[in-house]
Amino acid sequence: MxxxxxxxxxxxxxxxxxxxxxxxxxxxxxxxxxxxxxxxxxxxxxxxxxxxxxxxxxxxxxxxxxxxxxxxxxxxxxxxxxxxxxxxxxxxxxxxxxxxxxxxxxxxxxxxxxxxxxxxxxxxxxxxxxxxxxxxxxxxxxxxxxxxxxxxxxxxxxxxxxxxxxxxxxxxxxxxxxxxxxxxxxxxxxxxxxxxxxxxLDVLGAIMVIVATMMLLLALTWGGTAYPWISLTICGLVSASLLLFGTFVWYQLQREEPFLPISVLGNPVIAYAGSAVFFSMASFIGLSVYFPVYLQLIEEFGAAASGLALVGLISGMSLGANISCRYINKSTHYKRVALLGACITALALVLLALFTGKASFAVIETLVTVAGFGSGSLYPIALISVQNASERRHLGIATAMFIFLRSLGLVVGLACLSTIVRATGIASHIGSGPSTLGGDVRAQIVDGFRWVFYAAASSQVLSILFLMRMEEKPLRGHAPGSTRED
CATH class of the missing domain: 1.20.1250.20 (MFS general substrate transporter like domains)
Incomplete structure (x- = not known):
């Protein structure tokens, strides 16, 4: 070709x-x-x-x-x-x-x-x-x-x-x-x-990935709700998933045309960029799911108003993505804007944790919008870095693996933060309405949300560390006399 x-x-x-x-x-x-x-x-x-x-x-x-x-x-x-x-x-x-x-x-x-x-x-x-x-x-x-x-x-x-x-x-x-x-x-x-x-198509390899992923996601979905985290069902699902993933990697090494090529599986740029987005999305899910709950319990918002407050988060993400997309066309050091955005998100989450239950809604909404801006700036640059590092013949699977890690980060992040929500007592008050919250109960819930936002900030810090390790390869441009170069 x-x-x-x-x-x-x-x-x-x-x-x-x-x-x-x-x-x-x-x-x-x-x-x-x-x-x-x-x-x-x-x-x-x-x-x-x-x-x-x-x-x-x-x-x-x-x-x-x-x-x-x-x-x-x-x-x-x-x-x-x-x-x-x-x-x-x-x-x-x-x-x-x-x-x-x-x-x-x-x-x-x-x-x-x-x-x-x-x-x-x-x-x-x-x-x-x-x-x-x-x-x-x-x-x-x-x-x-x-x-x-x-x-x-x-x-x-x-x-x-x-x-x-x-x-x-x-x-x-x-x-x-x-x-x-x-x-x-x-x-x-x-x-x-x-x-x-x-x-x-490597059908057996495809089946291994789908079954192993489904078992892991079921464990994360059922853990702490349908079954205790240390139950035989959850431990068995996680163990079987890890064993099947390990078998899959061994099997791929034996194949002439594997489902997931080694050039994709072992590419450090793909690994670090995917890991950065994994932890960033695990952090983001804390805002998108639990920020409306925070507003209902602490700020006494109704369901419609708390949902509408997510406009700041979504608008911030869109603005961050737009700026990073435009920046990547003009600069050879494109990773800088992604790192800056990731650091902004981590700082905003820490401030959000510190100001939980203390600051006005305007301050909290501003911090959430800023956090969304930082998260939005990371995703396009990480995706383009993955595609830039992959061969054209593996472009589809490399892009799909990146999206897979992004989605997996959402599921893992939601499972971890939901565990914190249950452990701190927030879950028992969801849907009860703010009028039922006494002083001591409100203080307990505020502390619970503080742990949620600190956990999200910690996940964002891990995203920064992986992003720092990602190599900033020169982005390919047009080849002379052609429309496309690979």
């Missing part, structure tokens, strides 16, 4: 990137619009004890399958994966809308998660195909803006549809959106050369 690939002109590339990015609307809106409708879903389908699995089933399958779709995109082409994932997602949406029971509904959410895992990976891989790393930041601006808008609009749309129309419309609306995404992306990619390689 040639090292240079001729691609469409710049204006055509921009159109292609925007067209395929629209497919992320399915993922971005669905992740934020379902939560406000959960009470209505529980009332309609019953089995309220399983409500948490509306989110968990989606996250479990989305995380587990992302490496699989990344590998298929490397072997069989980007278009096949993109269109297959759109179809899977819309089928899952239809099942959710038609579900007669909570069990069927959760199954539909798991199918949606499978589609989501491929959508996020392949769209970012297609963008990487469209431009060399040096120029890639300008295209990732579109994604950061899309996620910011969806993060704000999703809860509003979900709440309005559930309250004034019907909760099933949250899922029915995905069918025409999915059809539009398919039509627009299909037309945009018509004249774009697709990447294909004549190797068979």
């Amino acid at each position: 040639s090292n240079q690939t001729v691609l469409p002109a710049k204006t055509e590339r921009t159109r292609i990137v925007i067209s395929v990015s629209i497919a992320l609307v399915l993922s971005a809106l669905d992740q934020t619009s379902v939560s406000p409708a959960m009470p209505a879903i529980g009332a309609a389908l019953g089995d309220r004890l399983w409500l948490s699995w509306i989110i968990s089933a989606y996250l479990l399958t989305s995380t587990a399958v992302s490496p699989l779709f990344g590998k298929i995109a490397d072997l069989r082409g980007r278009r096949l994966v993109l269109h297959s994932c759109i179809a899977i997602f819309t089928v899952g949406s239809a099942i959710c809308a038609l579900a007669p029971t909570m069990a069927v509904f959760i199954g539909g959410r798991a199918i949606q998660g499978i589609g989501d895992g491929g959508l996020v990976a392949v769209v970012q891989t297609i963008i990487a195909d469209m431009a060399p790393p040096k120029e890639r930041g300008r295209y990732y601006v579109y994604i950061s803006t899309l996620w910011a808008v969806s993060g704000v609009a999703g809860p509003v749309i979900g709440g309005v549809l559930a309250e004034h129309v019907h909760w099933t419309m949250i899922f029915w609306i995905n069918l025409p959106v999915g059809a539009a995404c398919y039509a627009v992306s299909s037309r945009a990619l018509t004249n774009v050369p697709d990447v294909r390689r004549n190797y068979n």
Whole structure:
């Protein structure tokens, strides 16, 4: 295969990137619009004890399958994966809308998660195909803006549809959106050369990764809730997962065309960048999940107002991502802005812990916005660093592994912070309302949140350490006389 690939002109590339990015609307809106409708879903389908699995089933399958779709995109082409994932997602949406029971509904959410895992990976891989790393930041601006808008609009749309129309419309609306995404992306990619390689998929390796990941995620989801952390079930799941991951690594060394190539598995840039994002996302989940709870219990906010307060966090992340994307196009020392952003986030989290229960809402909201800004600046630079360090033939699996580590960080972070929330007594007061909190109880909850924010800050410090170890390789640009260099 040639090292240079001729691609469409710049204006055509921009159109292609925007067209395929629209497919992320399915993922971005669905992740934020379902939560406000959960009470209505529980009332309609019953089995309220399983409500948490509306989110968990989606996250479990989305995380587990992302490496699989990344590998298929490397072997069989980007278009096949993109269109297959759109179809899977819309089928899952239809099942959710038609579900007669909570069990069927959760199954539909798991199918949606499978589609989501491929959508996020392949769209970012297609963008990487469209431009060399040096120029890639300008295209990732579109994604950061899309996620910011969806993060704000999703809860509003979900709440309005559930309250004034019907909760099933949250899922029915995905069918025409999915059809539009398919039509627009299909037309945009018509004249774009697709990447294909004549190797068979390492099915056994793929199964090992998916099963090992599912066991680990189930342990993290059930630990401390359905089963004690030191129970036989949780310990058995973790042990079996680690054993299977170890077996997978040994098996990959024996394969001529492994599911996860050694050049990806052992690449230090990919390892350090992925680890940095893993711990950064573990930190971020503390704000996105528990900051609204903090506002309800300590600041006496209602559910709607506390959700709206997340606009600062989301806006900060979008601004940070936009600035880092623009900076990476102009500087050879691109890692500086990511390090600065990570340090800003760590400092904001420490101040948030110190001011918990003492500062005004304006101060707290400002700190959360600043923390979001720092987190947003890290992700695009880490992703572009991973793609810059990988070979073109492994671009899909490298991108998918990065997204896998990002999603895994969210799950691990949520499990760890949820343990702190339960241990400090916060969990027992969630949903009780601020009027029931006496002076001593309020002080206990304030101390609990202080530990939550300190833990998030500690995770961010680990992210900084891994980011410091990541090599800052020169970003590839256009080769003379071609449109693309690899």
